[in-house]
Amino acid sequence: QVQLVQSGAEVRKPGASVKVSCKASGYTFTSHSMHWVRQAPGQGLEWVGIINPSGGTTSYAQKLQGRVTMTRDSSTSTVYMELSSLRSGDTAVYYCARSHCSGAVCPIDYWGQGTLVTVSS
């Protein structure tokens, strides 16, 4: 069965960086793109970006361009999301979420358990 297991909660000071991992299992890692979606406390879902594990190509939300980097390690079926220059507004639960297929309009069919990133001085 498909599983997405994320790394544990993180606490960072403003200006620091954080790297969250998402280990995939139960399917062919390179056949499905992976989204990152975040949710601030009490707020809605916000798309962060997407990575195609096959070629490593990425697309990021415009508001996070320059601060977010997504990478993958195909040998371990793991994707990573690194966010730099953290500010309090980045405090959120970060989800990795599998795209059902490889096209741009594909829905998300599986979600990780979420990783809480807290930015506080």
Added chain:
Amino acid sequence: SYVLTQPPSVSVAPGKTARITCGGNNIGIKSVHWYQQKPDQAPVLVIYYDTDRPSGIPERFSGSNSGYTATLTISRVEAGDEADYYCQVWDSSNDWVFGGGTKLTVL
């Protein structure tokens, strides 16, 4: 950038029909997906490509999309349907966009 507008809340009595709308510029030409999120849980896909239902999702859930509004319809609403619902589309600016979410309350 593309904006999706959802009502913040919808209330419905058990057994009745709930309709949650998602407005966007010419959204009828886009593929809309809907997610259900219960407290402290990850979202779950309930409708994809406007009208399709994943396996395991009750037939009570249906979707439509035309013009400037997409709609998620939940028939014969049950207490267990109480949750936040989000619509989502892909925009040609290469961004995925979520609506602001609608809290469904079962009275």
